[in-house]
Amino acid sequence: MAKKKLNKNWLHDHINDPYVKLAQKEGYRARAAFKLKEIDEDEKLIKQGQVIVDLGCTPGSWAQYLRRKLAGKEGGGINGTIIGLDMLPMEPVADVDFIQGDFREARVLRQLEVLLAGRKVDVVVSDMAPNLSGIATADSARMEHLIDLAIEFSQLHMKPSGTLLVKCFKDMGFSQIVEKFRTEFKVVVQKKPKASRDKSSEIFLLGRGLKNPLENKKVEDDTALDI
Numbered sequence: 001m002a003k004k005k006l007n008k009n010w011l012h013d014h015i016n017d018p019y020v021k022l023a024q025k026e027g028y029r030a031r032a033a034f035k036l037k038e039i040d041e042d043e044k045l046i047k048q049g050q051v052i053v054d055l056g057c058t059p060g061s062w063a064q065y066l067r068r069k070l071a072g073k074e075g076g077g078i079n080g081t082i083i084g085l086d087m088l089p090m091e092p093v094a095d096v097d098f099i100q101g102d103f104r105e106a107r108v109l110r111q112l113e114v115l116l117a118g119r120k121v122d123v124v125v126s127d128m129a130p131n132l133s134g135i136a137t138a139d140s141a142r143m144e145h146l147i148d149l150a151i152e153f154s155q156l157h158m159k160p161s162g163t164l165l166v167k168c169f170k171d172m173g174f175s176q177i178v179e180k181f182r183t184e185f186k187v188v189v190q191k192k193p194k195a196s197r198d199k200s201s202e203i204f205l206l207g208r209g210l211k212n213p214l215e216n217k218k219v220e221d222d223t224a225l226d227i
Contacts, residue, residue, distance in 0.1 A: 052083070052121065054126075057084030085103045088100070123158075128146045143172040144180075184211055187207070
């Protein structure tokens with residue numbers, strides 16, 4: 001009975017959420033687009049001509065926002081490159097290259113290398129979150145693992161001067177994640193956009209300037225890479 005009431009309350013809040021209504025009005029697939037929009041406007045992340053990778057991009061609202069920011073190329077299209085990666089399928093977003101699969105796998109990395117064509121990435125954004133078990137220690141470990149993957153992806157593929165933006169949760173190993181960011185990035189900023197619900201422990205971490213960029217690993221076969 002309590003669960004049913006909780007679901008009813010969530011549905012009521014969701015339907016009446018101003019960001020949900022705004023997302024519907026502006027054609028975004030999810031209200032999450034406004035979290036990225038606010039962070040971008042504060043931090044001046046997204047610029048014309050950039051190469052951007054969106055990790056965990058499904059359902060695609062961040063990709064939609066990125067596409068709008070890079071739009072305006074003469075004759076249509078975008079001025080820049082957007083690559084989305086996710087294990088789940090995503091409905092196409094115009095001018096966004098989508099790769100479905102685990103970005104640790106050689107097959108996916110080969111596709112990424114073809115799209116990058118030797119270029120390094122300017123900005124990596126990640127809205128990834130783990131499937132929650134309800135066990136605090138396990139959920140914290142899963143969140144930290146996702147952050148580790150995003151950091152190593154950035155070290156492999158991003159410009160040394162690039163920027164990584166990731167989603168975290170205050171109650172999921174957050175202090176350890178902040179320390180990792182401080183170890184790996186020259187500048188670290190915490191962001192809690194207005195579009196992030198007050199009740200949520202969600203918070204975003206922004207890392208600028210890699211301290212320890214890695215050389216690209218050569219992809220030899222279809223086995224998963226150990227990262």
